[in-house]
Amino acid sequence: MTAAIVACAVFGVAFFLIATERFNRVAIVLVAAGLLAALRIVPGEHIFFSEHAGIDWNVIFLLLGMMIIVSVVKLTGVFEFLAIWVVKRSGGRPYRMLVLLILSTGIVSAFLDNVTTVMLVAPVTILMCARLGFSPVPYLIAEVLASNIGGAATLIGDPPNIIIGSRANLSFNDFLIHMAPIAMLTLAVFALAAWPMFRRTFEFHPERVDEIMALDERSFITRPDLLRRCLLVLGLVIAAFALHSVLHIEPAVVAMLGAGVMVLVSRTTASEYLAEVEWPTLVFFMGLFVMVGGLVETGVIEALGRWAVETVGDGYLGAATTLLFGSAVGGAFFDNIPYTATMAPIVESIVAQAPDPATGQALWWAFALGADFSGNGTAVAASANIVVLGIAARHGTPISFWQFTRYGIVTTLLTTAVAWVYVWLRYFT
Numbered sequence: 001m002t003a004a005i006v007a008c009a010v011f012g013v014a015f016f017l018i019a020t021e022r023f024n025r026v027a028i029v030l031v032a033a034g035l036l037a038a039l040r041i042v043p044g045e046h047i048f049f050s051e052h053a054g055i056d057w058n059v060i061f062l063l064l065g066m067m068i069i070v071s072v073v074k075l076t077g078v079f080e081f082l083a084i085w086v087v088k089r090s091g092g093r094p095y096r097m098l099v100l101l102i103l104s105t106g107i108v109s110a111f112l113d114n115v116t117t118v119m120l121v122a123p124v125t126i127l128m129c130a131r132l133g134f135s136p137v138p139y140l141i142a143e144v145l146a147s148n149i150g151g152a153a154t155l156i157g158d159p160p161n162i163i164i165g166s167r168a169n170l171s172f173n174d175f176l177i178h179m180a181p182i183a184m185l186t187l188a189v190f191a192l193a194a195w196p197m198f199r200r201t202f203e204f205h206p207e208r209v210d211e212i213m214a215l216d217e218r219s220f221i222t223r224p225d226l227l228r229r230c231l232l233v234l235g236l237v238i239a240a241f242a243l244h245s246v247l248h249i250e251p252a253v254v255a256m257l258g259a260g261v262m263v264l265v266s267r268t269t270a271s272e273y274l275a276e277v278e279w280p281t282l283v284f285f286m287g288l289f290v291m292v293g294g295l296v297e298t299g300v301i302e303a304l305g306r307w308a309v310e311t312v313g314d315g316y317l318g319a320a321t322t323l324l325f326g327s328a329v330g331g332a333f334f335d336n337i338p339y340t341a342t343m344a345p346i347v348e349s350i351v352a353q354a355p356d357p358a359t360g361q362a363l364w365w366a367f368a369l370g371a372d373f374s375g376n377g378t379a380v381a382a383s384a385n386i387v388v389l390g391i392a393a394r395h396g397t398p399i400s401f402w403q404f405t406r407y408g409i410v411t412t413l414l415t416t417a418v419a420w421v422y423v424w425l426r427y428f429t
Contacts (some may be wrong), residue, residue, distance in 0.1 A: 003041050007294035010035055014291060015333070018380065019401050026280050029287025036294040046297065053293035055286050056337060058252040059115075059159070059383055063282060065255025066116050069234065071276035072262045074123060076227035080220035083128035084212055092132060092209030094202035098142055099191050101125065105143045106150025106187040110180065112238055113251060114151035114158055114375075114384045118144055122391045123276075131212055134203035137392065137399055142194055144388045144404075145376050145411045149190055151384075152372035153183035156244050156251075159383065160331075160340035160371040165245075167344040168351070168364045172245050178365050182422040186373075186415040193414060197407060229265045233258055281390035288380065292338040301330070301342045316359050317428045319350060320366035324423060327370025328416045332377020332408075340371045362427035369419040377412045379404040 014032035018025045036042045047054045073079075090096035101121070109117040121143055129136035151157035155165045155172045165175065221227055237258035241251055263273050295301050331339045347367050354360035375382030379389060379401045385408075392399045 003039075004298035004300050006039060007036065007041050007298045008300060010041075011291050011295060015380075019405075021401055026284050026287070029284055029291060033287040033290035036290055042290055042293045042297050046293065047290055050293065051341075053296040055289045058250055059289075059337065060282055060285060061252040062113075062255045063115060063119075063285070063383070063387065064277065065252065065257075065259040066119050067277040068259035068273050069237070069255070069262050070119050070123065071273045072266045072268055073120075073227075073230045073234065074276060075223060075266070075268065075272060076230060077220045077222040078227055078230075079123045080127055081217045082124045083131060084215055084217040084220065086124070086128055087132065087209065087212045088217070092204065092206075092212065094204055095195055095199070097128070098139060098194055098198060101139055101143055102146040102191045102194060103187065106146040106183075106190075109147040109150035110153035110157045110183065111242055113156055113241060114147035114382070115387055116241070116255075117151075118147050118384045118388050119391075121147075122388050126391070126395050126397070132203075132208045133205050135201070136395075136397055137403070138198045138201040140388050140392055140397075141399065141404055141407050142198060144382075144384050145408065146187060146190060147384050148372065148375040148382055149187050149411075149415060150183060151375075152186075152369060153180040156241055157183075158372045158375070159337045160375075161368060162244070162251075163337070163340045163344055164364060164368050164371070167348055168361075170361075170364065175368075178361070179368060182369065182419055183372075185422070186418050189418055190411060190415065193411075197410065226266055230262060233262045233265060236261075278387065278390040278394065281386055284386060284390075285383070288335060288386075289338065292335055296338060296342050301339065302346065306346060316354060316363065317424065320363055320423055320427070321420060323347065323363060324366040324370040324420055325416060327367055328374045328377065328412055331371050331374025332381045332412065335380065336371050336374045336382055339374070343367070343371075358427070362423065365427070366419075366423050369423070370416065373412055373415045373419060376408040376415070377405075378408060381408070 010032050014028050017023055017028045037044055037047060042053060086097060086100060090100050105117055105121050122140060125139050125143060126136045129139060148158065152161070153175070155161050155170070155175045161175060161179075164170065237254055240247060240249060240254040244251065266273070327339070327343065330343070347363060351360035351363050354363065375385065379385050379399075385404065389399050389404065
């Protein structure tokens with residue numbers, strides 16, 4: 001009991017300090033992680049080797065590999081090409097650009113995990129906004145929110161789905177049939193809601209747009225031979241991600257292998273291929289995993305999950321509702337990857353008591369939707385959020401915790417409400 005209280009206190013204080021942004025967030029998580037390790041609440045061997053209570057190396061090396069890939073691809077000038085292409089297709093109109101970015105990011109995130117997607121899209125967005133002379137912050141926030149929504153559509157789109165698919169023995173096609181319709185619907189709803197959410201931040205400079213419309217985007221491809229090699233390697237990496245359920249190769253392994261091949265075929269130097277690696281972001285993730293590991297080790301998350309489910313009793317619509325909204329809240333504060341890993345065995349035990357397989361699957365889908373959409377709840381709720389905040393800070397346009405979270409909370413409430421209606425209509429009426 002004492003260990004659980006200490007773990008909650010350390011997590012709560014650290015989360016509060018991150019939210020207030022009075023101290024460096026990397027320093028905060030390192031101190032918090034160090035305290036938990038020093039007090040043996042999370043033993044040292046668990047920090048480095050525990051699958052559920054330690055650092056998730058799959059996430060760390062997936063990020064590192066994709067950061068290296070982005071560094072090499074950036075040298076070709078393709079990001080400038082895409083930035084100008086987006087401006088031209090939208091006519092430089094802010095809302096049109098936002099909708100184009102939301103839909104493209106959300107759809108791509110369904111087939112390429114959301115972290116990889118935002119790492120590819122964010123540099124394009126920053127360059128596009130620099131050309132137009134306005135802040136990229138609202139566009140970056142909208143892209144992250146869209147990536148977390150679109151990633152819910154498939155088995156490989158969001159890390160919680162991979163965990164749930166493995167635990168529940170659900171295939172890629174199962175996710176496509178049950179999750180893709182609601183993910184695409186909520187993505188469309190979010191695109192419509194983006195107008196009232198972001199309209200006060202929109203800027204439009206006609207003279208800048210005219211300058212860009214006169215440009216030839218193809219002239220910005222400075223190294224076409226390198227681009228062809230990079231696109232071939234990137235295509236193979238994406239194919240390997242998509243074939244995860246067939247190849248059974250972890251995404252982190254694919255990313256690191258792809259990064260190695262990309263460096264070989266590009267013949268770049270270490271300073272070039274490490275240029276876009278967000279070291280502070282990687283360290284922040286490590287500390288955050290240990291903080292959440294303290295709550296896992298002391299049984300706090302499991303106790304909260306069991307309490308929430310036991311209050312429902314035998315009402316399976318109530319159980320689905322609790323899993324959906326409870327996961328949307330829980331995943332927002334505890335990071336949806338370790339939250340999902342901890343809650344999955346509890347959900348499995350509830351599903352085992354369901355009167356028929358269809359009801360059991362409905363509970364899994366409710367859990368998956370809540371866990372996926374919870375990623376938008378706060379600035380630290382999902383890997384994609386933290387990555388984009390790191391990229392924004394590196395490019396001199398930092399996004400504060402509350403600046404992101406005030407949009408994220410609204411989006412989470414909206415998408416979770418739409419998801420509940422979907423679950424109710426499809427599985428319980």
